[in-house]
Amino acid sequence: xxxxxxxxxxxxxxxMSPVWNPDLGDGYxxxxxxxxDYSDPDVVRxxxxxxxxxxxxxxxxxxxxxxxxxxxxxTIVNHVCEHxxxxxxxxxxxxxxxWAPSIRYHDxxxxxxxxxxxxxxxMSKTKDPxxxxxxxxxxxxxxxxxxxxxxxDDDGNAYLVHAFANSRIxxxxxxxxxxxxxxGTALLDEGKFVFDGTKDHPTIEGPKMYKRNGYxxxxxxxxxxxxxxxxxxxxxxxxxxxEDKIVLxxxxxxxxxxxxxxxxETESGESWFMHFQDKGAYGRITHLQPMWWENxxxxxxxxxxxxxxxxxxxxxxxxxxxxxxxxxxxxxxxxGEDLGLQWQWRANRNKKWYDLKSNQLRxxxxxxxxxxxxxxxxxxxxxxxxxxxxxTTSIKFEPKDTNSVAGLYIGGFEYGGIKLKKSExxxxxxKYTGKHADQQTVENEEIIKEVNETEVxxxxxxxxxxxxxxxxxxxxxxxxxxxxxxxxxKGQWIGAQVGIFCLNTENDSSEDYAEFDWFxxxx
Numbered sequence: 001x002x003x004x005x006x007x008x009x010x011x012x013x014x015x016m017s018p019v020w021n022p023d024l025g026d027g028y029x030x031x032x033x034x035x036x037d038y039s040d041p042d043v044v045r046x047x048x049x050x051x052x053x054x055x056x057x058x059x060x061x062x063x064x065x066x067x068x069x070x071x072x073x074x075t076i077v078n079h080v081c082e083h084x085x086x087x088x089x090x091x092x093x094x095x096x097x098x099w100a101p102s103i104r105y106h107d108x109x110x111x112x113x114x115x116x117x118x119x120x121x122x123m124s125k126t127k128d129p130x131x132x133x134x135x136x137x138x139x140x141x142x143x144x145x146x147x148x149x150x151x152x153d154d155d156g157n158a159y160l161v162h163a164f165a166n167s168r169i170x171x172x173x174x175x176x177x178x179x180x181x182x183x184g185t186a187l188l189d190e191g192k193f194v195f196d197g198t199k200d201h202p203t204i205e206g207p208k209m210y211k212r213n214g215y216x217x218x219x220x221x222x223x224x225x226x227x228x229x230x231x232x233x234x235x236x237x238x239x240x241x242x243e244d245k246i247v248l249x250x251x252x253x254x255x256x257x258x259x260x261x262x263x264x265e266t267e268s269g270e271s272w273f274m275h276f277q278d279k280g281a282y283g284r285i286t287h288l289q290p291m292w293w294e295n296x297x298x299x300x301x302x303x304x305x306x307x308x309x310x311x312x313x314x315x316x317x318x319x320x321x322x323x324x325x326x327x328x329x330x331x332x333x334x335x336g337e338d339l340g341l342q343w344q345w346r347a348n349r350n351k352k353w354y355d356l357k358s359n360q361l362r363x364x365x366x367x368x369x370x371x372x373x374x375x376x377x378x379x380x381x382x383x384x385x386x387x388x389x390x391x392t393t394s395i396k397f398e399p400k401d402t403n404s405v406a407g408l409y410i411g412g413f414e415y416g417g418i419k420l421k422k423s424e425x426x427x428x429x430x431k432y433t434g435k436h437a438d439q440q441t442v443e444n445e446e447i448i449k450e451v452n453e454t455e456v457x458x459x460x461x462x463x464x465x466x467x468x469x470x471x472x473x474x475x476x477x478x479x480x481x482x483x484x485x486x487x488x489x490k491g492q493w494i495g496a497q498v499g500i501f502c503l504n505t506e507n508d509s510s511e512d513y514a515e516f517d518w519f520x521x522x523x
Contacts, residue, residue, distance in 0.1 A: 018327040019523050020386035022072055023316070025325075029072045029288070030313050031255070033274075036328055036383040037283020037495035038066070040100040040147075040206060042262040043274050044110070048320045050264065051129050052274070052286075053080070053103040053112055057493055058093045059344040060084070063101055063112060065129055070323040071264070071272055071288055072316055076341040080112050080124050080133045083348035091370075092346045092377055095492030099165075100206050100260065102149040111184060113139070115146035117165045123150075123184050139180075140187050144169025147260075150184055151209040158182045159238060161194075161218060163205040173198045175207050175220065177239060194233075194240045197222050201231050201244065206260035213296055218242065219273075221260045226278045228257060229307070232298055248273075248289065248301050251309035258287060258310050263298065268318040273300045277310075281412060281466035281488050282384050283495020290314055330385045330521035334361040339380070343499075347377035354380070363502035365404040365512035372441040373417070373501075374434055379409050381499025384462070390522050391498045392459040394476070395420065396515040397427065406502035406514035408458040410468055412491030413437065418448070418458050418470055418482055419501075420514075425450040429472055431483045448472070448482045460498065462488075 020035040038054035045051075052066040052074065063080035083089065084097055101114035109125045112133070116122060121139040126132065139148075139160075148162040158180040166172035178191035197204035201222035208219045218233040230248035235241060250256050261275030271291040276284040287310060291300040301308030329342040334356060345353070355362045363380065370376040397406045399422040407419030407430075416433040428450055434443040449472070457473040466489070470482040488496045502514040 016331060016520070016522060018325070018385075019330065019389045019521055021325060021327060023325050024313070027316055028313055029316050031287045031311060032277065032285040033072050033288045034074055034286035034328060035282065035386050036285060038064070038286050038328075038383075039276060039284035039494065040260050041274050041276060041286055042102045042149075042208060043071075043264045044103045044105050044262075045264050045266065046105050046110075048267060051103060051110065053101045055100055055114075055493075056098045056344070057095060058084075058089065058097040059346060059494070060089075060349045061344065062098050063114065063124075064341070066328065067129075068323065068326075069321040070317055070319045071266075071274070073323045073326040074328055075326045076328050077130050078133075079341065081136050084116070085136055086119065089348045090350070090377065092375055095494075099493075100147040102147075102208060102262075104150055104152075106150075106152050111150060113148045113150050113160070113184070115148050115162065117146055117168045118143055121145055121148050121160070121162070121187075125184070137185060139185060147206045149208050150180065151211075152182070153211065153238065156182060158184065159209070160187060161207045161209045162191075163207060163220075173202050173204050173222075175204060175218065175233075192239055194218075195242050195244070197231070197244075203228070204231060208262050210263060212293075215296055216242075217298075219261070219263060219298075221257070221275075225259050225284075226256050228259060230258060230261075230273075230275065230300070234296070245297060246307050247298055248275075248310065249307050251303060251305070251307070253309050253312070255287065255310040255312075258289075259284070263291065266317050267320050270318055271298070272317055273298070279495070281490050281496040282387060283490065288314075328383075328385070330382065332361075332519045333359070334516060334518065335359045342382045343380050344382065345377060346379050346381070350378070353378045359517075361516040363406065363500065363514050363516070365399070365401065365406070365502050365504045365510040365514075367509065368503040368505065372434060372436075372443050373409060373432065374415065374436045374441045374443075376501065376503060378503055379499050379501045381409060381497035383497060384495055385521050386523075387464045388462060388523070390459060390461045391519070392457060392522070393500055393519045394455065394457050394517045395500070396455045396517075397502075397512075398454045399427075399512045401504065401510045401512050403504050403506040404502070404510050404512035405505060407500070408460060408470070408498075409501055410460050410462075410496065410498045411488035412494070412496040414487065414489040415496070416468065416470065416486050416488065417460070418472060420456060423450060426452040427454070427456070429456065429482065431470060433486055446483055449480075462498075466496065
């Protein structure tokens with residue numbers, strides 16, 4: 001592609017409309033406010049700024065930090081840490097890693113706590129959420145303690161509430177509170193069970209703790225990610241006993257769950273509740289509910305019943321700043337000093353995998369011991385940004401090694417894409433599909449076309465049922481379908497992703513690389 005066309009495409013990225021925009025432009029918003037997989041969201045306000053954190057599981061960099069001025073328009077501004085501090089995360093540990101973080105502001109610091117189900121409870125803090133966060137600190141080495149939330153009481157005492165993972169510890173549906181050092185670095189006891197939801201609130205988890213009007217509150221989802229409800233616990237004492245009340249459920253809406261989230265107040269005194277909805281291949285997408293208080297119980301959502309239902313459209317929060325339309329980043333022209341914040345790897349990032357040169361992204365054919373794409377660590381990917389979208393990228397690839405491949409990836413447990421590899425005729429365009437089930441992965445390949453060109457344009461178009469149609473072009477004008485459409489599914493605790501890669505399939509030392517001028521998400 002000539003320089004003029006490249007520059008045109010890079011400029012077009014900055015002028016493109018977002019594929020999902022929750023701000024209706026008339027003082028109202030629609031749910032979800034983020035149609036992307038920001039699982040287990042928690043939120044805090046400091047002054048006129050709102051910050052959200054979400055789970056990242058095995059992906060790196062870890063723990064995305066999002067920022068908003070009005071709770072509706074969000075952008076990614078940082079990550080808490082570069083990687084998980086264990087060598088085993090140098091390979092994909094699907095579904096492990098960072099589970100259900102919480103974010104708080106206390107003593108002039110922002111604090112993030114999370115549980116890694118196999119390693120323990122971790123903490124990081126900073127005075128500048130846009131800047132550097134402290135290295136991950138292991139608060140407690142323990143298996144099966146998850147979803148931690150710190151709480152600092154008015155008297156200076158500190159606590160940590162958390163849940164349990166049945167898969168690691170053999171039981172669930174119980175919440176526990178531990179005394180904690182005020183600096184958040186260690187727990188002071190082994191904790192006390194404060195609520196057993198086995199009978200009425202099975203799989204209660206994701207607790208978030210607050211205090212208001214002399215009551216201690218624990219907001220916690222129960223009943224399962226896709227089928228549950230929001231439970232509120234309250235007590236006059238930190239350690240209970242707690243009374244419980246269901247305040248939000250799916251009801252007659254299409255918003256299943258509604259699952260884990262957090263309460264935040266605006267400067268004007270309004271209350272809002274942020275939570276997620278499990279939407280299969282599209283991940284755990286983010287919703288915002290109006291909230292108010294009656295008889296010292298929170299009420300959230302809408303409806304005539306005692307238990308309310310999620311809203312699909314509502315008046316925007318009354319915030320101090322009229323925010324411009326913003327969405328989490330997607331398209332990238334690769335002109336930055338480092339990768340855009342929307343990109344993550346499937347394992348701890350290795351900076352030998354890539355470089356940014358001459359306003360291009362270069363992915364190196366770094367050796368991989370993985371037998372399938374599913375278990376390959378050096379896939380650079382991002383979340384699905386909407387229910388319907390198209391992802392297009394340019395790729396220049398002149399491999400000398402027949403074991404070097406590069407291409408486009410999309411999916412989760414069931415996945416597919418197009419990869420380029422050396423052939424006798426030049427370059428083979430190969431459609432591949434795969435499925436991971438019962439701890440086994442099976443992949444199939446189909447040669448779509450032999451080409452002599454070293455630059456190819458790859459595209460995937462996704463419809464509302466997560467059905468994907470792959471296509472390719474040699475001139476970025478005429479696109480040709482690459483085989484039949486296929487349906488992708490979610491991954492282990494995460495939604496499907498779309499991305500790019502370059503690797504050597506036989507663990508060979510290779511000088512090959514692929515260059516990408518841009519990656520565009522469009523309607």
